[in-house]
Amino acid sequence: MNTGFLVFGITILAGVAALRDLPGRCRWATLVPATLLAVGGVLLALYPGSGEALSDGTGEYHGMGAFAGFIGGNALAIVLGRRWQRIGISAGMGRALITVGVVGLISTVLYLAMIFTAGDSPIASPASSNAAPSTRSWSASSAPARPSRSRLGDSRDLDLRPATCGGET
Numbered sequence: 731m732n733t734g735f736l737v738f739g740i741t742i743l744a745g746v747a748a749l750r751d752l753p754g755r756c757r758w759a760t761l762v763p764a765t766l767l768a769v770g771g772v773l774l775a776l777y778p779g780s781g782e783a784l785s786d787g788t789g790e791y792h793g794m795g796a797f798a799g800f801i802g803g804n805a806l807a808i809v810l811g812r813r814w815q816r817i818g819i820s821a822g823m824g825r826a827l828i829t830v831g832v833v834g835l836i837s838t839v840l841y842l843a844m845i846f847t848a849g850d851s852p853i854a855s856p857a858s859s860n861a862a863p864s865t866r867s868w869s870a871s872s873a874p875a876r877p878s879r880s881r882l883g884d885s886r887d888l889d890l891r892p893a894t895c896g897g898e899t
Contacts, residue, residue: 732775739771746806751816759809766802770795800838807831 746764749757773795783789808831810817814824845851 732778735771736775739768739775742771743768749817752813756813756816760806760813763802763805763809766798767806770799770802774799800834804831804834804838807834
């Protein structure tokens with residue numbers, strides 16, 4: 731998967747750079763989001779998301795790469811959709827690219843809004859957070875509590891080990 735992200739990022743940038751018939755500003759308008767998407771893909775490849783990444787701080791780079799990919803990829807779709815005649819695709823495909831890009835950017839904004847309204851940070855590691863680790867537990871007779879959202883994706887938020895098992899401690 732990491733190799734795929736790396737190859738994807740480099741291939742997208744090379745493909746957009748190879749497009750012809752894009753004069754000055756049009757060329758830069760396609761190269762900037764393609765570069766952002768490529769950098770995001772490379773960051774995802776070099777810093778894979780995992781439990782270890784949350785504890786050693788590299789999860790922040792993974793998160794930055796993901797958001798760079800979301801923004802760069804959706805912006806690139808919009809720009810390429812607007813240039814449908816110059817890049818040789820149908821008008822319907824151009825409209826589809828614009829629609830997908832707009833929906834993607836709106837979804838990213840709504841996702842960030844949900845994170846911020848919950849009091850979280852989209853890019854945070856346990857080392858940069860002042861929150862204490864979760865001490866939640868459950869017994870066989872009760873359902874597990876809903877995990878707090880103090881850190882996005884923190885594996886310490888949900889502890890499903892039983893506090894007591896049949897009266898034993």
